[in-house]
Amino acid sequence: MPGITRExxxxxxxxxxxxxxxxxxxxxxxxxxxxxxxxxxxSEVADQDVPPTSHPLPLTNVMRADEVRPSLTPEQAxxxxxxxxxxxxxxxxxxxxx
Amino acid sequence: xxxxxxxxYEDALASYDPVMGLEVHVELGTKTxxxxxxxxxxxxxxxxxxxxxxxxxxxxxxxxxEIGVESAIKIGLALNCEIAEWCRFARKNYFxxxxxxxxxxxxxxxxxxYNGYLDVQLEDGEIFRVQIERAHMEEDTGxxxxxxxxxxxxxxxxxxxxxxxxxxxxxxxxxxxxxxGAGARAPEVAKAYVAELxxxxxALGVSEARMEMGQMRCDVNLSLRPNGTETxxxxxxxxxxxxxxxxxxAARFEIQRHAAVxxxxxxxxxxxxxxxxxxGSTTAGRIKDNAEDYRYFPEPDLVPVAPARExxxxxxxxxxxxxxxxxxxxxxxxxxxxxDMQSILNAGAVDLIVATTDAGAPSDQARKWWMGELARNxxxxxxxxxxxxxxxxxxxxxxxxxTSGDLNDKLxxxxxxxxxxxxxxxxxxxxxxxxxxxxxxxxxxxxVDEAIAxxxxxxxxxxxxxxxxxxxxxxxxxxxxxxxxxxxxxxxxILEKLGVEG
Numbered sequence: 001m002p003g004i005t006r007e008x009x010x011x012x013x014x015x016x017x018x019x020x021x022x023x024x025x026x027x028x029x030x031x032x033x034x035x036x037x038x039x040x041x042x043s044e045v046a047d048q049d050v051p052p053t054s055h056p057l058p059l060t061n062v063m064r065a066d067e068v069r070p071s072l073t074p075e076q077a078x079x080x081x082x083x084x085x086x087x088x089x090x091x092x093x094x095x096x097x098x
Numbered sequence: 099x100x101x102x103x104x105x106x107y108e109d110a111l112a113s114y115d116p117v118m119g120l121e122v123h124v125e126l127g128t129k130t131x132x133x134x135x136x137x138x139x140x141x142x143x144x145x146x147x148x149x150x151x152x153x154x155x156x157x158x159x160x161x162x163x164e165i166g167v168e169s170a171i172k173i174g175l176a177l178n179c180e181i182a183e184w185c186r187f188a189r190k191n192y193f194x195x196x197x198x199x200x201x202x203x204x205x206x207x208x209x210x211x212y213n214g215y216l217d218v219q220l221e222d223g224e225i226f227r228v229q230i231e232r233a234h235m236e237e238d239t240g241x242x243x244x245x246x247x248x249x250x251x252x253x254x255x256x257x258x259x260x261x262x263x264x265x266x267x268x269x270x271x272x273x274x275x276x277x278x279g280a281g282a283r284a285p286e287v288a289k290a291y292v293a294e295l296x297x298x299x300x301a302l303g304v305s306e307a308r309m310e311m312g313q314m315r316c317d318v319n320l321s322l323r324p325n326g327t328e329t330x331x332x333x334x335x336x337x338x339x340x341x342x343x344x345x346x347x348a349a350r351f352e353i354q355r356h357a358a359v360x361x362x363x364x365x366x367x368x369x370x371x372x373x374x375x376x377x378g379s380t381t382a383g384r385i386k387d388n389a390e391d392y393r394y395f396p397e398p399d400l401v402p403v404a405p406a407r408e409x410x411x412x413x414x415x416x417x418x419x420x421x422x423x424x425x426x427x428x429x430x431x432x433x434x435x436x437x438d439m440q441s442i443l444n445a446g447a448v449d450l451i452v453a454t455t456d457a458g459a460p461s462d463q464a465r466k467w468w469m470g471e472l473a474r475n476x477x478x479x480x481x482x483x484x485x486x487x488x489x490x491x492x493x494x495x496x497x498x499x500x501t502s503g504d505l506n507d508k509l510x511x512x513x514x515x516x517x518x519x520x521x522x523x524x525x526x527x528x529x530x531x532x533x534x535x536x537x538x539x540x541x542x543x544x545x546v547d548e549a550i551a552x553x554x555x556x557x558x559x560x561x562x563x564x565x566x567x568x569x570x571x572x573x574x575x576x577x578x579x580x581x582x583x584x585x586x587x588x589x590x591x592i593l594e595k596l597g598v599e600g
Contacts, residue, residue, distance in 0.1 A: 074143060
């Protein structure tokens with residue numbers, strides 16, 4: 001059973017804003033198919049008595065009190081930004097003209 | 099871009115039946131963000147309230163805000179929802195720079211509250227039940243400024259600037275089930291629902307829900323189906339409609355636009371639309387991604403939230419009286435009409451009047467000042483009533499001075515004017531401006547004698563039995579005392595001196 005098609009990889013690449021060439025799509029489709037196949041084997045061993053889990057520890061309700069903690073300074077916050085302007089993160093054009 | 103042709107509202111409703119879905123985002127009034135301890139204070143320096151968690155730096159781990167969860171449960175309970183015994187957060191993945199993490203932490207198929215309803219009252223008193231699909235917890239995004247294009251729009255901008263102070267502020271998204279059966283009243287139902295929800299949120303104390311400050315925002319989903327059919331039409335989603343009036347206008351406009359498209363044989367495109375405050379129109383935004391494109395999956399960095407039933411019941415017991423029921427009770431206590439109560443609500447005066455009566459004023463006095471003099475001032479100065487520099491306790495004091503006869507209405511208005519001008523509390527203003535009613539009988543008596551002497555003809559009429567003419571003499575005395583006399587007492591004195599029975 002094929003886990004993922006070439007078209008699905010192309011769609012994911014678009015959502016992730018990754019530009020993939022034709023041969024890369026084939027290459028990743030094969031690799032992702034292998035990975036999905038391997039993960040799918042887990043559901044084969046998990047029976048009805050094994051609930052799906054999204055966290056390795058059986059914890060619930062880990063919460064913190066609503067108390068302010070010091071933030072970074074704007075300089076620290078922006079220190080990793082490739083570009084900044086007016087103390088804000090500067091990002092390239094998001095949309096073109098209408 | 100072509101101007102959208104609309105059909106008249108009446109024609110649209112003659113052929114089509116509107117179905118609405120309303121999504122309201124409420125920014126909670128917590129001190130800190132949903133998943134980190136950064137302050138949520140508004141209007142601070144750009145990027146001064148961020149940390150590794152809300153900036154999405156590698157290795158940073160979120161921890162959920164207890165008050166955020168508590169507020170969500172309170173909202174759910176007040177909306178008659180069931181509260182999940184166990185639920186998780188999910189990542190909503192999308193590529194847009196307003197979230198530095200590249201995903202928004204939200205809830206997907208396990209909302210904390212679901213299956214509820216809110217009864218809203220329409221202007222004619224009819225109660226309409228709006229079914230609630232869900233209320234879930236999520237976080238707000240950062241603020242984008244688009245540079246280089248026309249009027250700050252994203253189209254044609256050369257680049258954009260991001261301030262992440264708002265990124266991570268707790269949001270509760272409240273989603274209705276499809277609202278059917280409202281017919282021509284759909285826009286009115288939409289407005290009444292958002293208004294009632296706002297009152298509810300304020301009563302719960304979980305947010306100030308100021309729409310003008312973006313603390314509460316509404317998306318209006320709307321579709322039309324031919325009258326008599328069941329299947330929903332394709333919907334449009336008008337984003338960020340941020341005032342009650344706009345909610346009504348946006349729904350109305352979309353009904354007319356959809357009808358125009360459909361009746362000319364066109365099809366509605368599923369898209370987001372932008373609302374324009376200036377003319378009440380909407381224009382096309384982006385074509386909406388399918389939900390699956392967000393690639394939701396359970397947030398692995400947060401553990402599930404499983405609210406204990408004891409906690410939920412404790413919160414249920416602590417719920418305040420529902421705003422609609424409270425208004426009904428107050429309406430009866432105050433003895434006002436439905437229409438007057440609606441005006442009081444629209445003016446934002448309910449809580450102020452209650453606080454004023456709590457401070458000892460009779461309710462008619464409290465209503466009179468807040469809905470009269472003070473509402474006028476608020477209107478003229480473009481402020482909300484609650485932003486006026488006068489407190490309910492001060493208004494109650496003015497009312498007390500009127501009741502005791504120390505002030506008449508005219509003087510009371512001057513006292514209020516003084517308080518609003520920052521001259522101090524009512525007693526200080528009375529003192530400084532010398533506004534006490536003239537209660538010195540001697541001075542008053544002299545003023546009455548002078549008025550009688552100066553208006554002999556009128557005095558004769560009164561002596562002759564035309565008691566109604568006394569008004570002119572009262573006016574003369576009031577003028578002479580610059581309004582500082584007790585008009586009722588002046589009238590008594592005049593009639594006494596002229597030897598007639600009042």
